[in-house]
Amino acid sequence: MVLGLREFTERVGDGAGEPVLDSDNGEELMHVQHSVAIVLGNRLPVSPGTLYISTKQVVWLSDVDKTKGYAVDFLSLSLHAVSRDPEAYPSPCIYTQIETEADEDESEGSDSESSDTLDLSKITEMRLIPSDPSQLDTLFDIFCECAELNPEPIDGEEEEHNWIFSADQMVDEVAEEGDHFSQDPTNSIGHSNGDHDLARTVLELQINDQRFEDADEMDDDHERGHH
Amino acid sequence: MLFFSYFKDLVGREVTVELKNDLAIRGTLHSVDQYLNIKLENTRVVDQDKYPHMLSVRNCFIRGSVVRYVQLPPEGVDIELLHDATRREARGG
Numbered sequence: 001m002v003l004g005l006r007e008f009t010e011r012v013g014d015g016a017g018e019p020v021l022d023s024d025n026g027e028e029l030m031h032v033q034h035s036v037a038i039v040l041g042n043r044l045p046v047s048p049g050t051l052y053i054s055t056k057q058v059v060w061l062s063d064v065d066k067t068k069g070y071a072v073d074f075l076s077l078s079l080h081a082v083s084r085d086p087e088a089y090p091s092p093c094i095y096t097q098i099e100t101e102a103d104e105d106e107s108e109g110s111d112s113e114s115s116d117t118l119d120l121s122k123i124t125e126m127r128l129i130p131s132d133p134s135q136l137d138t139l140f141d142i143f144c145e146c147a148e149l150n151p152e153p154i155d156g157e158e159e160e161h162n163w164i165f166s167a168d169q170m171v172d173e174v175a176e177e178g179d180h181f182s183q184d185p186t187n188s189i190g191h192s193n194g195d196h197d198l199a200r201t202v203l204e205l206q207i208n209d210q211r212f213e214d215a216d217e218m219d220d221d222h223e224r225g226h227h
Numbered sequence: 228m229l230f231f232s233y234f235k236d237l238v239g240r241e242v243t244v245e246l247k248n249d250l251a252i253r254g255t256l257h258s259v260d261q262y263l264n265i266k267l268e269n270t271r272v273v274d275q276d277k278y279p280h281m282l283s284v285r286n287c288f289i290r291g292s293v294v295r296y297v298q299l300p301p302e303g304v305d306i307e308l309l310h311d312a313t314r315r316e317a318r319g320g
């Protein structure tokens with residue numbers, strides 16, 4: 001996967017319409033917002049354009065120059081926010097931070113060199129300014145919804161990170177171990193040191209751990225408790 | 228799901244989320260999902276000199292994968308519970 005912002009030119013129809021989406025892989029258009037200006041990094045706003053939010057990416061297409069457009073995957077959007085403070089930016093906007101391949105070097109330097117050459121791979125900030133500021137909250141919510149549709153791909157990292165993803169199983173294991181503990185405390189960590197007090201402490205902690213179980217299960221427990 | 232459950236308990240409290248790009252944002256924890264995406268309200272940037280444009284955004288969505296640390300309110304931390312929970316994680320791994 002390529003991180004960061006990229007050019008986007010594929011439009012349907014005669015090349016003047018909506019962006020071509022990867023519908024074969026389930027990409028769907030979620031929202032269209034007309035009359036949106038885009039600001040890349042510290043550059044001047046470019047307008048007018050149309051914002052297309054799909055289940056996978058954010059696409060901005062110029063209304064004037066039909067060959068001009070930008071896209072960024074939700075996987076590359078580190079952060080998005082509603083910015084209304086005129087001190088932060090003169091126009092109310094959706095502010096986003098973009099993760100790039102070379103995140104170490106900040107983008108600020110590139111702007112000073114030449115304002116005509118635009119290196120999209122170094123853009124770490126993007127603002128989207130709808131002509132109608134009342135749409136900001138709606139846009140923010142759609143961004144949130146779509147960001148949640150795009151969790152980090154976990155292939156290849158499963159070994160390393162499996163302590164996160166197997167938490168459910170562990171709860172079960174621990175439940176079993178808990179019984180085991182109370183029946184045969186000689187197997188506990190503390191006893192192997194001959195430290196009985198530590199063993200008791202471990203036992204006590206073991207009992208009082210329901211808060212860390214899934215919320216759903218907690219609700220169940222409450223139900224049972226009351227009836 | 229340990230941290231997911233733990234963070235859900237902290238909804239409504241003030242936390243500071245430090246991103247991997249060194250930006251630190253303080254705000255009220257509005258919600259957290261299973262990917263540890265974090266929504267903050269009434270946010271402000273801790274280092275305002277470095278990030279003046281982030282001066283004040285009212286609400287903010289932070290992708291879980293870019294979070295480095297979450298600084299918790301001291302009163303939201305039950306050390307004994309966390310000890311036990313992390314011990315369990317270590318055993319399971």
